[in-house]
Amino acid sequence: MAELKNDRYLRALLKEPVDVTPVWMMRQAGRYLPEYRATRAQAGDFMALCRNAELACEVTLQPLRRYDLDAAILFSDILTVPDAMGLGLYFEAGEGPRFERPTDTIDAIKKLSIPDPEDDLGYVMRAVSTIRRELNGQVPLIGFSGSPWTLATYMVEGGSSKAFEKIKRMMYAEPAALHMLLDKLADSVVLYLNAQVANGAQSLMIFDSWGGALSHAAYREFSLRYMQKIVDGLTRFADGRKVPVTLFTKGGGLWLEAMAETGCDALGLDWTVDIADARRRVGHKVALQGNMDPSVLYAQPERIAQEVETILAGYGEGSGHVFNLGHGIHQFADPEHAGEFVKSVHELSAKYHK
Ligand code: 1CP
Numbered sequence: 631m632a633e634l635k636n637d638r639y640l641r642a643l644l645k646e647p648v649d650v651t652p653v654w655m656m657r658q659a660g661r662y663l664p665e666y667r668a669t670r671a672q673a674g675d676f677m678a679l680c681r682n683a684e685l686a687c688e689v690t691l692q693p694l695r696r697y698d699l700d701a702a703i704l705f706s707d708i709l710t711v712p713d714a715m716g717l718g719l720y721f722e723a724g725e726g727p728r729f730e731r732p733t734d735t736i737d738a739i740k741k742l743s744i745p746d747p748e749d750d751l752g753y754v755m756r757a758v759s760t761i762r763r764e765l766n767g768q769v770p771l772i773g774f775s776g777s778p779w780t781l782a783t784y785m786v787e788g789g790s791s792k793a794f795e796k797i798k799r800m801m802y803a804e805p806a807a808l809h810m811l812l813d814k815l816a817d818s819v820v821l822y823l824n825a826q827v828a829n830g831a832q833s834l835m836i837f838d839s840w841g842g843a844l845s846h847a848a849y850r851e852f853s854l855r856y857m858q859k860i861v862d863g864l865t866r867f868a869d870g871r872k873v874p875v876t877l878f879t880k881g882g883g884l885w886l887e888a889m890a891e892t893g894c895d896a897l898g899l900d901w902t903v904d905i906a907d908a909r910r911r912v913g914h915k916v917a918l919q920g921n922m923d924p925s926v927l928y929a930q931p932e933r934i935a936q937e938v939e940t941i942l943a944g945y946g947e948g949s950g951h952v953f954n955l956g957h958g959i960h961q962f963a964d965p966e967h968a969g970e971f972v973k974s975v976h977e978l979s980a981k982y983h984k
Contacts, residue, residue, distance in 0.1 A: 631767070635767050635769075637770065638652040639700040639701040639833070639952060640832065640833060641949065642949050642951060643833065643919075644874060645917055645950040648949050648983055649983055650979045651952070651979035652952050653971075653976070654700055654701040654702075654954060655954060655955050655972075656924075656959065658968075659692055659693055661961040662960065662964075663693065666692055669685055669688055672685065677720075680710065680757070683753065683759075686704075686760070690705040693968075696968075697972040698972055698976065699972060700952075701833070702761065702771050703772040704758055704761060704771065704831065708774070708781060708839075710754055711775065711815070711822055712733075712781055714751050715743065715744075715745055715818065716731065717732065718730030725789075725790075726789060727789055732785060732787065733785045734788070735807075744817050745822070747825035751822060754822075758773060758826050762829070762831075770832040770833055772832070773831025774826075775836055775837070776837050776838075777837065777838035777853060777856065777877075778812040779856065780841065783797050783843075785811070812856045813856070815856065816860055816863075820859070820863035824863075827868050828868075833874045834873060834874070836860060836876070838857065839878075839880050840880070849885055850888065853879065854885070854889065854892070857877055857889075874917075875894045876919055877898065878898025880957060881902070883900065883903040883908075886899075896916050897919065898919045898954070900957055901923035901957070903956075905918060905920065905941055906945065906946065917951065918950065918951055919952040919954050921956040922937055922954075922956060922971075923937075924956065926971075927955075927960070927963040928967075929967075931967065934974060939978050942978055942982060947983075953975045953979070
């Protein structure tokens with residue numbers, strides 16, 4: 631395998647010295663880029679794009695051609711795992727993801743099997759190895775998965791949800807059923823992420839996009855507990871280097887201490903969190919990733935730079951910060967502004983790394 635030419639992202643996650651703060655963007659390959667829309671049209675639809683290793687590799691690399699990003703993220707989706715468990719994922723135009731066979735009863739949950747990542751999710755593994763090869767050591771490759779709780783919301787609701795009616799009913803009325811589902815998901819995710827590492831992923835991120843919908847106590851019981859099980863089961867070394875693990879609970883700002891206790895390497899922060907406060911609370915234990923509001927990209931470059939500076943100053947001096955947006959880049963973000971954002975992070979952060 632080619633030596634890494636730029637390893638600032640991996641170094642920052644382990645709090646090793648860096649020259650400037652590394653940066654990447656959640657959903658950096660996506661609909662805001664015209665070249666992404668063209669490749670998706672060529673593939674036919676979103677899942678066809680995910681299933682084609684060459685095209686998935688192409689869209690992964692597109693943002694790296696435009697911007698001086700410090701990491702690449704596998705182009706895929708968190709919902710590939712429930713799809714491989716037999717739920718039948720499809721995308722309704724304009725409506726987001728849907729499942730043909732939701733798992734909203736204990737009988738359906740009992741029947742679920744744990745996917746073999748090299749077989750049932752072999753197309754993801756082929757994308758990982760293709761991207762790693764084509765990156766040729768330019769920057770590290772991030773592998774990812776959804777958290778068990780976040781995956782379960784889609785599986786029980788049958789698609790995206792705002793109120794989480796069905797899964798919350800199950801959580802309080804039939805907790806054993808939900809625990810069985812979450813446990814199967816945690817086992818599936820461990821196998822899936824370890825297979826991504828075996829195929830070339832150099833860092834891992836777990837997206838708990840809907841953990842913030844839980845109560846204080848329920849977060850620990852239904853989300854964190856299963857992310858803990860995953861962290862405990864992951865391969866943490868590959869190619870003679872540590873494989874850092876980042877946990878991101880959107881809306882999880884109140885629970886950073888508990889998340890940092892899991893033994894992960896870094897926490898992703900959404901924009902509701904004051905990064906200076908987060909560093910005081912958990913910065914001795916973990917690195918921090920984040921956390922600019924993606925809507926700032928609607929502003930002019932000067933305003934974007936100002937916001938970047940505020941976040942850099944909030945984190946302060948030294949390593950342990952990976953700059954990112956607090957959630958995915960918006961579909962209608964201006965690609966030029968995304969470029970200004972990445973440039974500002976590198977230019978404005980050098981003074982914090984002397
Ligand atoms: O129409 C399209 O082209 C599809 C839009 C799209 C894209 C670009 C979807 C459908 N998924 C993706 C790619 C994707 N999804 C990536 C890889 C690329 C990158 O970051 O550059 C990643 C990491 C994800 C992860 C993902 N999918 C999450 C977790 C992160 C987050 O945004 O909170 C979630 C919740 C999903 C579900 C999903 N997939 C797609 C959509 C539109 C959604 C969200 C639906 C909802 O709001 O419930």
